[in-house]
Amino acid sequence: MISKGKLLIIGGKEDRNGTKVKMENTNDDFSPHEILKLLVQSKDDRIEVITTASSEPESMKEIYQKTFNEIGYTNFDFLDICDQQMHTDYHLKRITDAKTVFFTGGDQNKICEELKMSVVNDILLEKYMNDKDFVIAGTSAGAMCMPEIVIAEAENGEAIVDHDIKLRKGLGLIDNCIVDTHFVHRGRFGRLAHAAILHPEHWGIGLGEDTALLIENGNTAICKGSGMTVIISAKNMNQTNIDSVKDGDPVYAENLKVHLMTDGCRINLTTGEMQGRPD
16 A cells, blocks of 8 residues: 655754754755755644654754744644653644654654554554655654664674664554664764665665655655765675674675765655656
């Protein structure tokens, strides 16, 4: 079944109040608040901001309240969902009535622990599959938690070493991708490549800062923002020692494929067909 809703996965540090975007004065395509303006079609549409991933939810609330006011959004509020309040009718109704649910950054494991087997996640999945006007968005950890497979913990070493990555089950909103964020700035190529080598049927999506993919119909993704998205594919991988490597030994792989996407580029996540920026 093709999902009717949209996913907006953001690489973190998107243009918002108090954030200095590195490419603002370098990339001629920089547009203020470009990514967060994609959250809703109308500025009066309801946005629920979930701060569960953050260790400082009040700080997240202050940042996005100022940013949304700058954009002109008029209908938004914040939820810090925890185990004790997850299933209350009050919170479930707010999620049900929202046009957009937006996950802030923090720790992706906290989101997975609180939501993956919850009624909230059931509502998100149902609305995402059936409501063409519904958007699920997330930045940084809020983007990483969305696929079925999530990078829970990993090293950023000079080599990919066996057993230096831990994967876990995520929210399951998309089933053929593994997402990493702050990808360029934090040098995360090795850990995403490792995840893709372990699961060659999945695309590795590395999102740069102030960069996003807007995914429609479950498979059509367009790049937005001032940075770049790196797509890693191990679908046609040849030689690798991933199945025989011993704990602590380095991993190698032949014939990984890499795409670089910038604002306006599109990719079909089913076929792998990519389209460059429009002229």
